[in-house]
Amino acid sequence: EPEVTQTPSHQVTQMGQEVILRCVPISNHLYFYWYRQILGQKVEFLVSFYNNEISEKSEIFDDQFSVERPDGSNFTLKIRSTKLEDSAMYFCASRLTSDEQYFGPGTRLTVT
Amino acid sequence: AQTVTQSQPEMSVQEAETVTLSCTYDTSESDYYLFWYKQPPSRQMILVIRQEAYKQQNATENRFSVNFQKAAKSFSLKISDSQLGDAAMYFCQIYGGSQGNLIFGKGTKLSVKP
Numbered sequence: 001e002p003e004v005t006q007t008p009s010h011q012v013t014q015m016g017q018e019v020i021l022r023c024v025p026i027s028n029h030l031y032f033y034w035y036r037q038i039l040g041q042k043v044e045f046l047v048s049f050y051n052n053e054i055s056e057k058s059e060i061f062d063d064q065f066s067v068e069r070p071d072g073s074n075f076t077l078k079i080r081s082t083k084l085e086d087s088a089m090y091f092c093a094s095r096l097t098s099d100e101q102y103f104g105p106g107t108r109l110t111v112t
Numbered sequence: 113a114q115t116v117t118q119s120q121p122e123m124s125v126q127e128a129e130t131v132t133l134s135c136t137y138d139t140s141e142s143d144y145y146l147f148w149y150k151q152p153p154s155r156q157m158i159l160v161i162r163q164e165a166y167k168q169q170n171a172t173e174n175r176f177s178v179n180f181q182k183a184a185k186s187f188s189l190k191i192s193d194s195q196l197g198d199a200a201m202y203f204c205q206i207y208g209g210s211q212g213n214l215i216f217g218k219g220t221k222l223s224v225k226p
Contacts, residue, residue: 043203043216043219103149
């Protein structure tokens with residue numbers, strides 16, 4: 001069964017540093033998403049991406065965040081200057097059309 | 113706007129017994145999907161069961177079934193013959209709208225006692 005992959009599984013970074021979280025969605029999927037889940041809290045929507053542009057973003061997704069699909073396979077989330085409160089599990093997801101989202105295993109980001 | 117409410121932060125069930133996790137939602141969409149996801153300690157989101165809103169028949173997947181009450185906007189998950197491996201966070205989710213975005217509930221932590 002096809003799956004969404006994410007790398008790294010765990011990223012530790014210092015406050016103020018830039019991080020890039022990588023995702024490889026399922027190859028024929030068209031819609032891509034990033035979510036985050038702060039430990040013990042609900043999963044939060046960050047951004048959706050379709051046709052090479054952001055289709056919707058939440059209030060969490062401020063100027064510190066950006067997404068890119070640089071080569072038609074990877075889907076990246078960049079945080080320019082990380083803060084302590086960015087520590088969370090970040091999930092990538094993809095879907096083809098009106099179907100369930102396939103989630104990746106997540107990247108645990110720890111900002112120290 | 114779509115909302116999902118899971119009113120039970122934690123639930124506990126004895127192994128081999130049945131437990132029901134509640135979920136209510138609100139949406140103005142006529143076409144939407146409902147899901148239950150399981151999140152074990154590994155944190156990966158695993159799809160447990162899905163329900164298309166236009167279908168009246170309740171979805172069933174092995175030991176997992178739902179009680180979908182569309183008029184009441186209720187979508188509860190029943191786990192029969194609970195197993196130790198069922199212990200996890202369970203998230204209810206609605207999917208729909210022109211953007212196709214997901215809204216998760218806050219989750220219910222299920223413990224299974226041996």
